[in-house]
Amino acid sequence: MPDTFFDKVYATTDPERTRALYDDWADSYDDELTQNAYATPNRVACALARYLEDKTAPVLDFGCGTGLSGVALHEAGLTNVDGMDPSADMLAQAQPKQVYRDLHRIALENPEPIPKDRYSAICCAGVIGPGAAPASTIDMVMHPLPPGGFLGISLNDHAIAKRVFESALNQWIDCGAASLLMREYGAHLPGQNIKAFVYVLEKN
Numbered sequence: 696m697p698d699t700f701f702d703k704v705y706a707t708t709d710p711e712r713t714r715a716l717y718d719d720w721a722d723s724y725d726d727e728l729t730q731n732a733y734a735t736p737n738r739v740a741c742a743l744a745r746y747l748e749d750k751t752a753p754v755l756d757f758g759c760g761t762g763l764s765g766v767a768l769h770e771a772g773l774t775n776v777d778g779m780d781p782s783a784d785m786l787a788q789a790q791p792k793q794v795y796r797d798l799h800r801i802a803l804e805n806p807e808p809i810p811k812d813r814y815s816a817i818c819c820a821g822v823i824g825p826g827a828a829p830a831s832t833i834d835m836v837m838h839p840l841p842p843g844g845f846l847g848i849s850l851n852d853h854a855i856a857k858r859v860f861e862s863a864l865n866q867w868i869d870c871g872a873a874s875l876l877m878r879e880y881g882a883h884l885p886g887q888n889i890k891a892f893v894y895v896l897e898k899n
Contacts, residue, residue, distance in 0.1 A: 731886025
């Protein structure tokens with residue numbers, strides 16, 4: 696049986712190799728995740744929609760990939776959505792879904808790719824963890840949020856096992872820079888027997 700991208704992704708640590716892996720995965724990504732009952736985009740989108748009263752407020756889907764999370768955000772009623780991702784091939788798959796106002800490619804060398812105070816909420820569904828974005832990404836997405844802005848984020852079992860990822864999130868909560876509104880464990884990729892925590896933080 697040939698290796699799937701799931702066999703490779705969690706062992707990849709170099710940012711450029713990770714980006715290249717997702718470029719190669721783009722054509723089959725939606726099918727492979729759908730076959731594994733990918734639940735996280737819907738969980739994060741619904742969690743954000745629960746707290747973001749103004750459903751027309753600008754939302755950033757950070758690490759949007761092929762747009763599965765953008766579709767989930769729209770279905771949750773959040774329709775003023777921009778997408779960002781480092782993979783050009785993933786963004787090419789996201790464009791035809793017509794759920795984004797704008798799509799932007801992230802330059803990996805740019806430490807501050809998100810304009811400050813532009814977005815009322817940022818979604819990071821399945822973005823941060825081994826084989827994806829590093830723990831430092833949590834600071835990258837929290838800093839540009841305005842006071843009262845929301846971060847909806849997931850950390851799967853692989854990320855929780857590393858501890859550094861949830862520790863980076865807890866630093867914002869423990870120092871009072873953000874408030875934890877929700878932390879819920881549930882389905883992530885049932886087909887791979889992987890679960891995830893979904894969190895919503897409000898920046899103080």
